[in-house]
Amino acid sequence: MARTRNTLLSALLTASLALAPLPSARALDTRLPDLGNSAGGLMTPKAEQELGRAFMRSVRLNQAVLDDPLIGDYIQQLGERLVEHSDAAGTPFHFFVIDNREINAFAGPGGYIGVYTGLISTTQTESELAAVLAHEIAHVTQQHLLRAWETASNMTLPNAAVLLAAIAIGVAAGGDAGLAAATMGQAGLIQEQINFTRANEQEADRIGIDILADTRFDPNAMPAFFSRMGRANRVYATKLPEFLMTHPVTTSRTADALGRAARYPARQVRDSLHFELTRARIALRNIEHPLAHAARLARQLEDGRYRNRLATEYERALSLLQGGRIAEADTLLARLLQASPDTIEFIVAKAEVEQRQGKAEAALRRLRQALLAHPTSRALVLSHAELATALGHYREAVDQLRDHLGMATDEPRIHALLARASGEAGNAVAAHRHQAEYHYLNGKLEEAILQLELALKTPGISFYDSSRIDARLRELREELAARKKRE
Incomplete structure (x- = not known):
């Protein structure tokens, strides 16, 4: 029975990660972790983290993850602020932005939460944006996906198989339509799952509003956003915004959110400057x-x-x-x-102007000074490393990037810059190794393997580097073999 449950869960994980909410059905470049049973929890925290990283690699492979560290830093900081007032305080979450004008957001395993640029542009206040993030955080903290998988694992084989397909298509297509498309006559079974997903949405709304209030955002922002989406629901006669397909807004849902928000006193919240600057950067992309x-x-x-x-x-x-x-x-x-004077967006823009004016060394000094005050700013680290490398300060760039890598091991651009700076400094082994990790994190497994093979052929490679790269190469080759077997 345990083996059957693991087989079913692995099928669901593979299907849902390939489809949710990605347009491509390309397989994940990873082996799925071993899954436990109900008594010990459906999945260990470590296994869920591994699954989340695999999920993120699939997202990068299929979606246009925005490579703007200023926007990325803002959404991560906003998300972390909300998480600290949730049941998951102290747990790592990863927030990222998809460069897409659709109005949408989604939560994946391991605390990976994606937000579309279209959603950020559509929200009228920072509290509205925080409301959407709080809703997605609640989906993660309440383990809604894991609970759905556990329900499937306890069913008979034929019914579980139908439900697995329904969940996967429902996640990708959104709402009741995706579930109905997968059932073909299994009305009773699917009605149970539809009710479960609606209950999930309501629970995420309730918990999200509590998170909003505890973080001192306006709790009424959630029903306000729902109300505007509900009006859009009536306006869009043909194609609904993606948010309305994956998060159906009904009159009763808006009323429930209003009732929940009414438990808290009215609060006037001023939007932060960083929210406004982020919206400005997104507007300029179009x-x-x-x-x-x-x-x-x-x-x-x-x-x-x-x-x-x-x-x-x-x-x-x-x-x-x-x-x-x-x-x-x-x-x-x-x-x-x-x-x-301490606003990072202004500092980075000023450094770019100085560089364009032929004052690159002055720009580098500005970034160095800013890093003393903001050593964890990814935007400053990346700007500094790019400019330091361009000016030939390779060791300075490598040292700064390595220090930051401990806080952002899954950040592809960090590895890309380390590959460039290491190569310019004459360290070909490190260049190939970091280029391999860059490809791997972007879901390009074969390109990553090629870089590691090139690293092993580097003249004079040390025994330590050779052993470490050889071990990593075996891991990636096993993943590639497993992926091809599934395909």
Whole structure:
């Protein structure tokens, strides 16, 4: 019976990770961890972390994970702030952004939570964005996926097989439609699962509102967002936003959220500057004519039509920078730094301006100084490493990146920069090894294996490096063999 349960659970994990919410059904580049039984918990924390990392590799392989450390840092910090007021306080969570205009968010195993740029742009307040994150955090803390898998494992084989397909398609297609498509006549069984998923949504709403209130965000932001999504539900006659497919908004759900939020006193919460700056950076990704956009922003500033003056001036400075008007961007950024000298977004932009002006060493000094105050800032670490490498300060870049790697071992760009800086410094073995990890974290297993094979062929490689790389190579080859066997 235990073997049957593990087989069913492995089938579900493979199916759900390949589909949720990815458009491609490519297999994961990993072997699934061993699963326990109900008595000892469905999955150990270590196994769930391994599964989460595998999930993230599949996401990177199939989705456009946004490579903007400033936006990434903001969403991670916001998420961590919420997690600390949840049942999972102290547990590592990983928040990331998908570069997609769809309105959507999703939670995967191991505390991996993805947010689309379209959702960030659609939320009208920081509390609304926090509400969506709190909802996804609640899905993780309440182990909704694991509970669904456990339900499947305790069913008879034919019924469990139908339910596994229903869950997988439901996760990918969203809501009741995906479940109905998979059942083909198993009405009673699927109605049970539909009710379970609706209950999950309601539970995530209730817990999410509590997290919001405890984190001192506006708890009414969740029903407010639901209300706007509900209106959109009536407007979109053909294609619903992805959020409405995966998180159906009903009148009763909005009413429940309103009732839950009413338990807390009304609270006016000011949006943070970083929220506004993040929205500005996302808005610029869709601008084709930056100088025309800068002119529009100038008129808005003159007329007083802006949400946050500093954020609007920052967006205008970046537009001018993209359009080649470096001196005007420099003037604006100097004013912004005078108003808020410790804001990392302004520091990074000013360093980029200085680099474009031929003052790269001054830019590097600025970044070094900022890192003294913000040593864990991924945006500053990456900006500093890129510039230090470009200027030939390879050892400085490698040392900084290695220090940061302990806090971000699963960050592909850290490995990419380490590969470049190590190669420039003449350490070919380290260059190949980090390039292999970069490919592996992006789900490209065969490319990772090739880099490790090249590392082993490096003249003069030490016994220690050879042994370590050979062991890693065996692991990846076993994963590749397992993947091809599943395919």
